[in-house]
Each structure stands twice: as structure tokens, then as C-alpha cells.
Amino acid sequence: MELSLTRLAGTESSERLLVVGPSLGTSVDQLWRACAQVLGPEVEVIGWDLPGHGHGKPVGEAFTVADLADEVSARTVALANGRPTGYAGVSFGGAVGFELASRDQGPFDGVVTIGAARRIGTPQMWWDRAAVVRRAGTAVMVSGSAQRWFAPGFVERSPDVAGGLLRALVEVDDESYARACEALAGFEAGAAVTPVRVLMGEHDVVVPLDGADLVLAGCGHLPPAEAPELVARVLLEEMRCPTTTA
Template sequence: MAAELSLTRLAGSESSERLIVVGPSLGTSVAMLWRDCVQALGSEVIGWDLPGHGAGRTAAGPFTVQDIAGELGNRVAALAGGRPVAYAGVSFGGAVGFELASRRDSPFDAVVCIGAARRIGLPGMWHERAALVRRAGTPVMVEGSAQRWFAPGFIVRKPETAGAMLKALAETDRESYAHACEALAEFEAGAAVKPVRVLVGEHDVVVSPDGADRVLGGCGHLPPVEDPVAVAGVIAEVLEEMRCPTTKA
């Protein structure tokens, strides 16, 4: 990895019976994306940030989805202390989830990929976006992301929440963002060997709901911020279905 992953405890404590790790979407802070969702999960919840995003250290060079999955797996294995561990990630974080699910040595007992697919978009699109951001900075992505991230009407209903998310995007390090785009350009998930479920918002224009295990009504590309209660409920259901420990407090 060109930059060590930054991990942040978002809820619970080391004494919690289980550990849930959550991952971010490109251009987001994991703490902001998952803030309203994690309190309902009744577990220790640790989030990781992409390099140059949120609390993440700026990338010193290129990185891949596989790099992040490898470091995350090693770090989480040391933190788990023998507890059951589950993972939920959004978009880029979901791509990391697919990679974790393909690794037999992954410490995760269950993986939930939200707003993600085994390949997200086409390589040329990601390389074009990386070049644009290197030239113009991440603020150039705000207008388009406002349209892609949220379901129709969300910005009107929750202007402060949407505004904070878009401000965090504008403050993201441009080179780190570009490296993340290039990582997605090269990534295609292998076959899963761990249980994995795919959740996609009804109005997601980045990833098609076709083929998802669950479609989240009224959501776009960032369901944890758009409908945190529903997402927490679905994660709880999925964990039970996968025979993970109950998510009751």
C-alpha cells in the first residue's frame, strides 16, 4: 500500500461480542457515510477511509483494490480477538468487499456489498475521471456526484446532510482520488468463497439493481446516508441469514 489505511471506531467497544467493519464510497468520509447507521448495529463498528479521503492519509503512490483488501484483512484479523467479524462496504468499499469474499484467508465471516458490482463501470471511464480530477481537482466532481449519489428528492429533504457529503468530496485529495479511480479501472472480482450479499438502491444510476440480492427502495448510490435505518435492518437480517451472531445490543 502506498498509504497505511486509517481505521476509526465508529460505535461500540473492544468488549462487544462481534466486530463489524464498514467501508466508504469513492469521494466520501466513512464516518460521515455511516454515522447514522452504525449506532443501530449493536456491535463494535470500525470504519476505514480511502487514502486522501476523510481521516485517510494522502496516497504516496498508486494502490489497488487488492492492496486495500490485503491490508484491511491483516489489520482486522489482529483486532478481532477471536470474535465473529462481518464486513459492509459501499461502492469502492463494496469492491473491496468482493475481493475479501474471494479470499479464503479473509477474517470476515460475512460480506455485504452495497451499491457495488464485481466490476463497476468501464476502465476508460475511470481513467478519464482520474485525468479530469488531476487537472481540475475534486470540486469538479461535486455537481455530477450530487446527481449520482442520491435518489430524487433527497437533497431537498436533507440539504444539510447532502451538503456535508459533497463538501467532503470537494476537500478530498485530488491525487488520492485519481489513484482510487485507477484502482477501480483495473478491478474485477474473482469467484466468492465466503458468503456475500449485494444490496443496491432502487434509483442507483452507477450500479444496476438487476441481480442484487436486495433492492433498497427510495435509495440511490449511498443507502447508508439516504436511509440508515433500512440499511441497518438489512445488515442485521443478512447477518442472521449468514448465521452470524445476532445484531441485537
């Protein structure tokens, strides 16, 4: 499986590399670009898309969170070119982050997970959602996602941001979305070897807040879109970069 990569900020000559991952149902560009732009020119930000999401090529075969972590790791080795390198992922992208952190060797100096846990939901929940999407398409997920993704009042305050993310959900390939659900059904991360920082939105209803190292005030499940400046500041601190651009 070859993941689609998108440069969201910086260049190959930037001092540091940050690889970012998306939430299920989102385009990495829409989820992360505003946050990436705040990070400033010293950080090259490269995002990857889930299969059938954003620029990702649709798939019809099963894949696992570990498969995606393999691909993210291999692609990052080629991109890093000796630079300090970090990873940050939201929800499904955070699950990939936990998987990356559980490995003895890899290209990342540190991992930040956002709105994620070592197991997200229950296997049956994900199998049921996969069946619903195969039957009715990703459009059936819009109403529930609008409630799960955002903090109270965000849709009204930022209709362009919320609307763009929800429209992208409708465009996701149905079978690829279902396969991603099945990947989460089989996912449970092992113990971390690489340092991990766990961030949660204050109003996240998808994952329990008791696992958080830091709770992001005023955010729901998608903090990089809801509060890009806040998330950028935390990431710059994690990467030990100057915070003047945040």
C-alpha cells in the same frame, strides 16, 4: 499502505465486529456513522478511509483494490479477537468486499456489498475521471456526484446529510482520488468463496440493479447515509443479531 481506522459504534467488548468501507469521494464517518449508531452496543463498527479521504493519509503512488483488501484483512485479524466478524462496503468499499470474498481464507464470516459490482464502470471511464480530477480538482465532481449519489428529492429532504457528504468530496486529496479511480479501472473480482449479499439502492444509476440480491426502496447510491435504519436492519439480519435496536 496503512489505512486510517475510525470506531463508529460499540467497543472492543462488543459481541460482534463489523468493518465498513466507504464510497469513492466520501468520508467513512459521514457515510456510515448514523447507520452504525442504529446497530446498537452489541456490534463494534470500525470504518476505514480511502487514501486522502476523511482521515486517510494522501498517497502519490499507485495502489490496487487488492492492496486495500490486504490491509483491511490484516487490520481486521488484529481487531477481531475471536469475535464473529462481518464486512460491509459501499461502491469502492463494496469492490473491496468482493475482493475479500474471493479469497480462500480471511477474517470475515460474511460480506455485504452496497452499490457495487464485480466490475464497476469501464476502465476508460475511470482513466478519464482520474485525468479530469488531476486537471481540475475534486470540486469538479460535486455536481455530478449530487445526481449520482442520492435518490430523487433526497438533497432537498436532507440537506445537512447531502451537503456534508458533498463538502467532504471537495476536501479529498486530488491525487489520491485519481489513484483510486485508476484502482477501479483495473478491478474485476473473482468468484466468491465467502458468502456475499449484494444490496442496491432502488434509484442507483452507478451499478445495474440486475445483480442485486436485495433492492433498497427509496435509496440511491449511498444507502447507509440515505436510509441508515433500513441498512442497519438488513445488516443485523445478516449478522443474525436481534433486531430490537433497529
